[in-house]
Amino acid sequence: MIWPRAKLGMAMLLLSEGVFFFMLLLAFVYFRDESLKTATATLRLQTTSIYTACLLGSAFTLWRGWRKVTIVLGLVFALGQGSEYVRLLRSGVTMAQGLFGTTFFTLTGIHELHLLLGLALLAALPRNQAAAMFWYFVVAVWMAVFAVVYLWTFL
Amino acid sequence: MITHHKRIGVFYLLSSLLFFLLGGAEAMVMRAQLSLPNLKLLTPETYNQVFTMHGTTMIFLVVMPVLTGLGVYLIPLMIGADDTAFPRLCAIAFWLQVGGGLLLYFSFAIGNAPNAGWFSYAPLTENAYSPGPGIDFWAFSILLIGAAIVASSINLIVTIATSRTSGMTIRRLPLFVWMHLINSVMILFALPVLVATLVMLLGDRLLHARFFDAAQGGSPLLWQHYFWIFGHPEVYIMILPGFGMISEIIPVFSRQPIFGYRSMAASTVAIGFLSYGVWVHHMFAVALGRTLLSVFAAASMLIAVPTGVKIFNWTATMLGGSIRFTTSMLFAVAFLLEFTIGGLSGMAFAAVPVDWQMTDTYFVVAHIHYVLFGGTIFSIFAGIYYWYPKITGRLLDESIGHWHFWLVVVGFNMTFFVQHFLGLLGMPRRVYTYPDVPWWGALNLISTVGAGILTFGILMFCANIVISLRFGAVAGTDPWNAWTLEWADGNTSVPVRSARPLWDLKHPEAPDWAHEQ
Numbered sequence: 001m002i003w004p005r006a007k008l009g010m011a012m013l014l015l016s017e018g019v020f021f022f023m024l025l026l027a028f029v030y031f032r033d034e035s036l037k038t039a040t041a042t043l044r045l046q047t048t049s050i051y052t053a054c055l056l057g058s059a060f061t062l063w064r065g066w067r068k069v070t071i072v073l074g075l076v077f078a079l080g081q082g083s084e085y086v087r088l089l090r091s092g093v094t095m096a097q098g099l100f101g102t103t104f105f106t107l108t109g110i111h112e113l114h115l116l117l118g119l120a121l122l123a124a125l126p127r128n129q130a131a132a133m134f135w136y137f138v139v140a141v142w143m144a145v146f147a148v149v150y151l152w153t154f155l
Numbered sequence: 156m157i158t159h160h161k162r163i164g165v166f167y168l169l170s171s172l173l174f175f176l177l178g179g180a181e182a183m184v185m186r187a188q189l190s191l192p193n194l195k196l197l198t199p200e201t202y203n204q205v206f207t208m209h210g211t212t213m214i215f216l217v218v219m220p221v222l223t224g225l226g227v228y229l230i231p232l233m234i235g236a237d238d239t240a241f242p243r244l245c246a247i248a249f250w251l252q253v254g255g256g257l258l259l260y261f262s263f264a265i266g267n268a269p270n271a272g273w274f275s276y277a278p279l280t281e282n283a284y285s286p287g288p289g290i291d292f293w294a295f296s297i298l299l300i301g302a303a304i305v306a307s308s309i310n311l312i313v314t315i316a317t318s319r320t321s322g323m324t325i326r327r328l329p330l331f332v333w334m335h336l337i338n339s340v341m342i343l344f345a346l347p348v349l350v351a352t353l354v355m356l357l358g359d360r361l362l363h364a365r366f367f368d369a370a371q372g373g374s375p376l377l378w379q380h381y382f383w384i385f386g387h388p389e390v391y392i393m394i395l396p397g398f399g400m401i402s403e404i405i406p407v408f409s410r411q412p413i414f415g416y417r418s419m420a421a422s423t424v425a426i427g428f429l430s431y432g433v434w435v436h437h438m439f440a441v442a443l444g445r446t447l448l449s450v451f452a453a454a455s456m457l458i459a460v461p462t463g464v465k466i467f468n469w470t471a472t473m474l475g476g477s478i479r480f481t482t483s484m485l486f487a488v489a490f491l492l493e494f495t496i497g498g499l500s501g502m503a504f505a506a507v508p509v510d511w512q513m514t515d516t517y518f519v520v521a522h523i524h525y526v527l528f529g530g531t532i533f534s535i536f537a538g539i540y541y542w543y544p545k546i547t548g549r550l551l552d553e554s555i556g557h558w559h560f561w562l563v564v565v566g567f568n569m570t571f572f573v574q575h576f577l578g579l580l581g582m583p584r585r586v587y588t589y590p591d592v593p594w595w596g597a598l599n600l601i602s603t604v605g606a607g608i609l610t611f612g613i614l615m616f617c618a619n620i621v622i623s624l625r626f627g628a629v630a631g632t633d634p635w636n637a638w639t640l641e642w643a644d645g646n647t648s649v650p651v652r653s654a655r656p657l658w659d660l661k662h663p664e665a666p667d668w669a670h671e672q
Contacts, residue, residue: 005240005317012309012343020347023381027355027366034372096363099372106358106366 010130014137017114021141024110025148028103032152035100039153042093042100044084051080052146059139067126070135074119077142081112104149111145114138158242160231163249165546167224168539170253171217172617177260178212181205183610186570190603192591202587203270204289208259210273211293214393215300216256218531222396223252223307225538226335228546230311232641233329235320235651240313248306255299262292269293272585274386275356277367277378282360291360294353301350308339308346320640322651329639329654330413333420334399337427338392344431345388352381376441383434391430393527394494395423397534398465401487404541405469407637408484409476412667415468416654422461429458439510448507455505462498466491481635482556483540486533489564493529497522500575515585518578524571536563536616543623544630545641552627555619562612569605573598633657 003011028035058073085105088094093101118138121131157163184205188197197205231239239245262268267287271279280290315328315336328336356378358364365373406413413419435443435451469491478484500522503509513519536559543551577598582589589595632644638655649656653667 005313008316009241009244009309009313012312013305016305016309016343016347019344020351023348023351023384024354027351027377027381030374030377031372095358096365099365102358102364102366102373106355106364110354 004129006128006130007133010133014133017137018141021107021111021144024107025144028107028148031099031103035098035103036153038093038098038100039104039149042088042091043150043153044087045150045154047080048084048146048150051077052142052150054080055139055142059136062122062132062135067122071119071122074115074122074135078112078115078119081108081115107145107149111138111141114141156243156246158238158246160227160239160242160245161546163245164224164228166249167220167227167252168546170249170256171221171224172620174212174216174256175221176613176617178209178217179610179613181209181212183606185209186603186606188587189589189599191600192589192596194588197587199587200270203272203585204263204268206585207269207272207275207293208263211259211269211297212256213527214273214389215297216252216259218393218527218535219300219304220252221535222338222393222531223248223304225400225535225542226311226396227307229542229641230314230332230335231318232545233332233639234315234318234323235640235647235649236314236318239310240318241310244306244310248303248310251299251303251306255296255303258299259292259296262289267292274382275378276382277356277359277373277375278369280356280360280378281368282363283368283370291357294357294360298350298353298357301346301353304342305346308342311335311339312343320647320651322656323640326417327651327654327656329399330402330416330419331396331399331639334395334402334423337423338395341388341392341395341427341430345385345392348381349385349389352378352385355381379438379441380434383437384431386437387434388427388430390526391426393531394534395426397490397531397538398423400534400538400541401469401490403639404483404487404537405472407541407635408479408481408487409473410479411472411476412655412658413468414471414474415464418464419468422464425461426458429454429461433458436505436510439507440514452505452507456502459498459502466495466498481540482551482553482560483537485557485560486537486540489560490530490533490537493525493533493567497525497527497529500525513578515583516578517574517582517584520584521571521574521578524567524574528567528571533563536560539620541635542641543620544627544634547624547627548630549623549627550630550634551619551623555615555622559612559615559619562608562615566605566607566609566612570602570609571605573601573605577602636661 054073055077058070061069095101095105115138118135121134125131188194267289269289355366359366365371367373367375367378369375402413433455436455439448540551580594582595633642638658640656642657643649649660653659655667659666
């Protein structure tokens, strides 16, 4: 079984992207003890769960071939993430404020950049299979981030 | 836009040669400064910048791109493809690579080159200790180069997976292609670790994050772990394509098929896996606990087994063969000897107590140069002499080549063999000057004279490239009477029924495929 070149190339890119996110996630875990207090005090599990459900739903809609719905759900998540950032920054949690800010904003910020790129790819290349693979990857990485950063914090 | 793999391959080779001369000039500046005790030609600050630029240049702007360039040029020819799978990606990877190099050297122009060594240990790289922009230039340029290397690896993997001519099964791939394939997969796992580490460093420096700043709760140890999780596989990434070239050259000049084709491929896979489990041997001096150190010491020694398999395979290939000592073959044989010395000093470092005594001394400098110069650069010289006629249609001159070879062998060993003793005598590396301790002055002077001889050898090489381009003997399509497809001169009708299709074509009475399986 040989994949078409574009899909194989995208798979290889996502493999290396996966390692990249794994290392950022590992850095979050490495400093977890120091950042746990700030995390419990500032993160909102319920709100983020709703946005996460939207993102998960976007993978389903993409699988069904409803690209426009996927883009809308992706935008909802991006806006949710944006409002979370505004709330955190207003309450004084920044990159420079402490280890939680450092690891949280690096990890989720890089993910957010990938998410925006994924949305652009979905919009620009409506029938492209490789672009769809990229979006599934963005969703999968968020699931790992959500599990480690949110669920584990409030367990 | 130029995207054809042959053109891009040559671009890679030429840009690497340019940076090789720059990196070599930096090395000569260091050797001049160290030639006598208490010499103060350079300020300590300049010296730090020079050794950082030398290491970064040689690793990211010479060894990585020259190996990529040879792969990009040769792999499509060897597997019977018209071009790489993604020609535009091929071109953009090259220009990103060059852009990264120019960005790095621009730091000299603004008077603030990076100065924290090629592995830039934190917290030295934090704003508090490196307030200038030098480290930012370093990190951004390596981010670009990292993206370039990942891009070209993706391209090579997809090319090898999808563009092989009919009959070119995975078990018939030339070993050069095998090694590049495994190498590219290793790059996909190793380079993103470096990219993540650089992103975190830039976060610290530009956005005041706290990853590596111990004063604010961060952890310099995290930098060491992350850097070497990339850094040790990187060591093998810089040698595997060299192994591949040696595996093509020694059989052709010994007139015998490679001994142990399968064990060659399998031992490369083993090296690939093991290389991810040995990074802590760069950090034995950090108090990590005896159990951890023992595990990593054992794993590091284990890696000598698959490497030893290769050395024995190459030796066995030569055994009983009718050997032609062309310049290419001379470099290949010298590679076996020099790389073995580098491997043995590496084994010494795998033993924790030896490492504690020797870490951060000139013994490390000797070791890294025996594997990277005596290993990789020697294999690259062998490869250039072997494939130059393929690229240009003319042979490199053999008598200049012999001068090049002997000057490099004498100069290289004179420069670096004595550094083992300097390390044993306790001379730390990365000091810009040193007191007149017994033997230090004499050994350093020998090393500097050796570096001068080595420089003459390199200049011979450059002269040979230029002179032979104009006056070299016309090579014809297959000057070495070789066996792999790149020498078929675009004749796509050569059937591939074994790992040596041109042998089968030339010897219908005893083809390899008759005794396959």
